[in-house]
Amino acid sequence: MAYAAFRSIGAYVPEKILTNEDLAKMVDTSDEWITKRTGIKERHIAAKDEFTSDMGLKAATKALERSGVEKDKIDMLICATISPDYFCMPSTATIIANKLGIKGATAFDVTAACTGFIYSLSIAKAFIESGMKKNVLIVGSEKLSAITDYTDRGTCILFGDGAGSAVISATDKKEEAIIDIHTGADGEYADLLMTPNGGTGSAHDSLEAESGSCFMQMKGNETFKVAVRTLTNDVKEILTENNIKSEDIKHFIPHQANLRIIKAVGDALKMREDQVVITVQKYGNTSGASIPMAINDLYEAGNLEVGEIMLLDAFGGGLTWGSALVPFSPISKL
Numbered sequence: 419m420a421y422a423a424f425r426s427i428g429a430y431v432p433e434k435i436l437t438n439e440d441l442a443k444m445v446d447t448s449d450e451w452i453t454k455r456t457g458i459k460e461r462h463i464a465a466k467d468e469f470t471s472d473m474g475l476k477a478a479t480k481a482l483e484r485s486g487v488e489k490d491k492i493d494m495l496i497c498a499t500i501s502p503d504y505f506c507m508p509s510t511a512t513i514i515a516n517k518l519g520i521k522g523a524t525a526f527d528v529t530a531a532c533t534g535f536i537y538s539l540s541i542a543k544a545f546i547e548s549g550m551k552k553n554v555l556i557v558g559s560e561k562l563s564a565i566t567d568y569t570d571r572g573t574c575i576l577f578g579d580g581a582g583s584a585v586i587s588a589t590d591k592k593e594e595a596i597i598d599i600h601t602g603a604d605g606e607y608a609d610l611l612m613t614p615n616g617g618t619g620s621a622h623d624s625l626e627a628e629s630g631s632c633f634m635q636m637k638g639n640e641t642f643k644v645a646v647r648t649l650t651n652d653v654k655e656i657l658t659e660n661n662i663k664s665e666d667i668k669h670f671i672p673h674q675a676n677l678r679i680i681k682a683v684g685d686a687l688k689m690r691e692d693q694v695v696i697t698v699q700k701y702g703n704t705s706g707a708s709i710p711m712a713i714n715d716l717y718e719a720g721n722l723e724v725g726e727i728m729l730l731d732a733f734g735g736g737l738t739w740g741s742a743l744v745p746f747s748p749i750s751k752l
């Protein structure tokens with residue numbers, strides 16, 4: 419049987435930084451409020467002519483270089499994004515594949531908001547385990563600044579831009595394999611986090627739609643509560659089902675939405691501080707890119723060793739959620 423191994427990681431962040439002080443000049447907020455309620459100090463913002471695919475390309479190039487897998491061996495490219503280059507088509511995945519010079523591989527986008535990377539990972543795992551694909555390149559890339567309303571202090575303080583990428587390959591060694599992935603969704607909560615305009619569900623003849631607003635809207639406080647509850651339950655479940663204790667997890671890498679959510683879930687799971695990876699202070703919430711960006715930080719700091727188990731978890735618009743138990747299994751060091 420083929421197993422799916424997490425081979426490599428790469429990421430990219432745009433140069434421009436938007437600080438809390440910058441935001442305080444744009445809306446009625448303060449560095450103190452943002453830091454206390456979210457843990458965020460700054461976030462990166464893509465240039466006007468820098469697209470989601472451009473950032474994804476840079477992250478994917480690094481992940482490929484580090485994987486030891488030749489790009490012509492990639493037979494599937496998945497891009498997790500809610501801020502694609504184009505509305506509906508072509509997918510951002512096909513654009514990234516073309517920019518990378520990958521021809522003929524299956525390529526498509528996944529819309530699962532902040533859970534997009536974990537959803538993509540689960541698709542890669544399923545295709546590899548079924549024998550249908552051998553090397554899957556996953557990209558989480560977001561230009562959230564393009565869909566953020568910078569007059570809404572409830573959302574504009576949270577989001578940032580960036581990309582992360584990973585190569586997942588077939589292996590026959592069970593010890594290298596992704597252990598388990600959970601994904602779920604509940605559309606009953608769809609209105610908590612949405613971009614209400616621009617799709618067939620919006621009234622195209624309304625003034626609101628004409629104004630071109632495809633901005634994100636969020637019921638922040640309600641989202642917060644559902645996030646903590648759902649994440650805690652889901653992570654407890656995946657640990658129990660796989661007979662793994664939280665103290666045996668080397669790296670707990672949650673979606674970086676809000677430091678208070680990360681701490682609440684970490685505490686409920688009795689995680690020690692040294693287990694929890696936190697990057698929200700410098701990148702804000704980058705949705706589908708946040709988990710691979712956090713893994714990349716860990717890797718580039720020299721803190722991710724072969725065989726160490728990462729526990730990933732995420733929660734986002736839809737509502738969607740997911741968790742994954744993933745050993746780091748690079749080819750070159752085995």
Ligand code: UT7
Binds near residue numbers: 452679
């Ligand atoms: O990644 C996908 C999932 N997303 C999330 O998980 C995000 C979840 N939500 C959150 O992170 C938090 O709910 C927020 C950071 C968005 C808001 O924090 P909160 O502690 O839930 O605040 P709140 O919405 O309950 O608002 C409390 C007060 C309100 O004022 P009043 O009504 O008490 O006078 C808000 O108007 O804080 C006010 N407020 C602000 N004040 C200063 C809201 N945003 C701001 C702001 N600066 N930026």
